[in-house]
Amino acid sequence: MPATFAEKLLASAADLPAASAGEVVDAYPGLIMSHAASWRCIRTLERLGTDRLFDPDRIAMVMDHNSPAYTAKTAGDQKLCREFAASHGIAKFYDVDAGIAHVVLMEDGHVRPGMLLIGTDSHSTIYGALGAAGTGVGFSEVAATWVTGYLWMRVPESIKVTIDGPLGPGVFAKDVMLRLIGDLTADGATYCSVEFGGSFAQGLSVSERMTLCNLAMELGAKFAYVPPDDVTRAYLRERGVPGDAYTELFPDPDATYRQEVRIDGPSLSPQISCPHTVDNVKPVEAVAGTRVDQVFIGSCANAKYEDLAQAASILRGRHIAPGVRLIVTPASKKVVQRALDDGILSVLLESGALVTNPGCGACAGDGGVMADGEVTLSTANRNFRGRMGSYQAEIYLGSPAVAAATAVRGAIADPREFTPATEPAVAR
Amino acid sequence: MTGGRCVKFGDSVNTDLIMPGRYLVSIDPAELAAHVFEPLGPEVQERVRSSHVIVAGRNFGCGSAREQAASGLVGAGITAVIAESFARVFFRNAINTGLLAIAQPEAAAAAEDGAEVQVDLAASKVTTDGRSFPFPPYPASLVRILEAGGLIPYVAQQLAADGAR
Numbered sequence: 113m114p115a116t117f118a119e120k121l122l123a124s125a126a127d128l129p130a131a132s133a134g135e136v137v138d139a140y141p142g143l144i145m146s147h148a149a150s151w152r153c154i155r156t157l158e159r160l161g162t163d164r165l166f167d168p169d170r171i172a173m174v175m176d177h178n179s180p181a182y183t184a185k186t187a188g189d190q191k192l193c194r195e196f197a198a199s200h201g202i203a204k205f206y207d208v209d210a211g212i213a214h215v216v217l218m219e220d221g222h223v224r225p226g227m228l229l230i231g232t233d234s235h236s237t238i239y240g241a242l243g244a245a246g247t248g249v250g251f252s253e254v255a256a257t258w259v260t261g262y263l264w265m266r267v268p269e270s271i272k273v274t275i276d277g278p279l280g281p282g283v284f285a286k287d288v289m290l291r292l293i294g295d296l297t298a299d300g301a302t303y304c305s306v307e308f309g310g311s312f313a314q315g316l317s318v319s320e321r322m323t324l325c326n327l328a329m330e331l332g333a334k335f336a337y338v339p340p341d342d343v344t345r346a347y348l349r350e351r352g353v354p355g356d357a358y359t360e361l362f363p364d365p366d367a368t369y370r371q372e373v374r375i376d377g378p379s380l381s382p383q384i385s386c387p388h389t390v391d392n393v394k395p396v397e398a399v400a401g402t403r404v405d406q407v408f409i410g411s412c413a414n415a416k417y418e419d420l421a422q423a424a425s426i427l428r429g430r431h432i433a434p435g436v437r438l439i440v441t442p443a444s445k446k447v448v449q450r451a452l453d454d455g456i457l458s459v460l461l462e463s464g465a466l467v468t469n470p471g472c473g474a475c476a477g478d479g480g481v482m483a484d485g486e487v488t489l490s491t492a493n494r495n496f497r498g499r500m501g502s503y504q505a506e507i508y509l510g511s512p513a514v515a516a517a518t519a520v521r522g523a524i525a526d527p528r529e530f531t532p533a534t535e536p537a538v539a540r
Numbered sequence: 541m542t543g544g545r546c547v548k549f550g551d552s553v554n555t556d557l558i559m560p561g562r563y564l565v566s567i568d569p570a571e572l573a574a575h576v577f578e579p580l581g582p583e584v585q586e587r588v589r590s591s592h593v594i595v596a597g598r599n600f601g602c603g604s605a606r607e608q609a610a611s612g613l614v615g616a617g618i619t620a621v622i623a624e625s626f627a628r629v630f631f632r633n634a635i636n637t638g639l640l641a642i643a644q645p646e647a648a649a650a651a652e653d654g655a656e657v658q659v660d661l662a663a664s665k666v667t668t669d670g671r672s673f674p675f676p677p678y679p680a681s682l683v684r685i686l687e688a689g690g691l692i693p694y695v696a697q698q699l700a701a702d703g704a705r
Contacts, residue, residue: 152607155567160692189565248605248629250606251567252633252637252692253691264681264682298602299552299598299627302625302626302627302628332602332627334628389552477560494556494604496556497579498560499556
């Protein structure tokens with residue numbers, strides 16, 4: 113019977129000849145990720161009365177939220193994780209210097225095509241960027257899976273999203289996803305696996321694929337997936353993962369989809385998600401001029417190297433508006449290193465940005481939160497009330513290019529008005 | 541059979557509203573209960589704490605995978621959530637923390653704010669205002685987790701049984 117990616121993947125993870133949408137299987141993840149929630153998993157494990165782990169090599173811990181610690185409680189939680197990892201032989205332990213779990217694990221070659229991953233983070237759908245299937249679970253479920261090695265999973269139905277390219281200048285994967293979320297709404301893909309295809313997805317950078325798959329969570333998706341291709345293989349090869357270390361999975365051409373959606377890339381303009389839900393999406397033209405107090409370039413959605421470069425291409429030779437705070441929180445230490453090496457960090461700093469340590473930062477309400485009545489334009493993936501400080505503050509979401517343009521104007525702006533080649537630099 | 545007075549919400553209640561990220565430093569349901577629905581103000585919080593059932597619209601529990609959204613509700617005395625639909629991570633977290641999560645759109649629409657709502661898991665029906673609404677029975681594996689009081693007590697029982705064998 114023809115099968116979708118999700119059906120093939122869960123059959124493989126459950127060691128079954130086949131699995132169909134709707135079936136419940138016991139699936140064995142190839143990698144179990146826990147981030148700042150790791151200490152909660154460890155405390156929960158204590159309640160299980162055992163600490164015999166199914167396979168320490170399938171466990172990854174990354175200290176990304178609330179890092180470095182800003183309270184003694186958090187410092188203690190992180191110490192617990194550090195000691196647990198050392199005493200239990202968890203080699204994939206990443207401390208507070210590493211960055212956001214999702215990006216770190218992909219950068220380090222731990223995520224491979226055909227793999228099932230679970231994580232204590234809803235945006236675990238991001239792993240689909242490398243042809244894997246990732247999904248978020250709670251900390252109890254991670255603790256239980258550490259011991260048993262498996263968890264129940266319902267095989268999801270699938271939605272096929274075809275994105276026709278190319279996108280116009282100043283328009284990116286973020287805009288595609290915000291439009292899709294606006295059209296399908298925040299529960300448009302609940303419990304479904306979202307398979308991306310079309311001329312835009314083919315040959316797309318892994319960074320932009322991460323943005324596609326990350327934001328699929330905001331449709332309620334269980335998995336997201338971009339078919340592996342030469343771009344995937346090259347990304348993995350550069351990270352020391354040879355082609356024979358994984359098995360690529362592809363949907364059958366005649367597989368059954370619950371829904372098929374098509375997005376016309378060339379006609380798309382930059383999109384903005386307005387307070388206080390991600391599916392409250394408008395084209396930038398509709399909200400341009402909205403005053404902001406802060407711009408945040410960060411999160412697992414859009415703080416990768418390519419995202420910083422996208423922002424820098426607008427900020428180069430320009431300065432942010434007086435009174436506006438531009439906070440840049442790179443996704444990982446490796447992103448910082450690369451942006452340092454090629455001058456991107458200097459461009460950001462010279463434009464007036466504050467560049468913080470890598471990690472989740474303000475997206476998780478860490479550093480860079482807002483006072484009552486303030487407004488932030490953020491490159492993150494959520495704009496829920498109170499997520500960045502005051503319950504009486506507002507968050508708008510957009511691409512790194514929108515963020516850079518907005519920082520320069522001090523109000524939500526269309527990055528297409530800042531094409532580096534056509535507009536002279538603004539004097540400082 | 542479980543239930544009691546309900547408090548009713550609309551669509552897309554996200555987990556940042558149910559349990560703001562700043563309180564995830566705790567995993568104690570009693571401590572968490574003090575902050576449930578804090579962004580919506582003390583009046584809503586008091587109503588939640590004096591209720592046993594939450595009734596809601598579409599996509600209840602969307603957003604972050606934080607398990608404390610479910611365990612905080614348990615700490616606040618909520619035993620069941622009846623919604624038109626659930627976000628998938630919240631649904632899992634609810635089962636895993638022993639909180640009944642039932643997608644029954646008609647019951648969610650019929651239940652009046654403040655009304656008595658009863659859930660009979662064995663008979664797979666929700667009752668409110670003298671009307672009963674059946675729902676598809678939970679898979680047996682999920683019933684076992686719920687009956688044990690959540691995933692961790694369930695797995696602990698299994699491990700103990702395996703050890704005794």
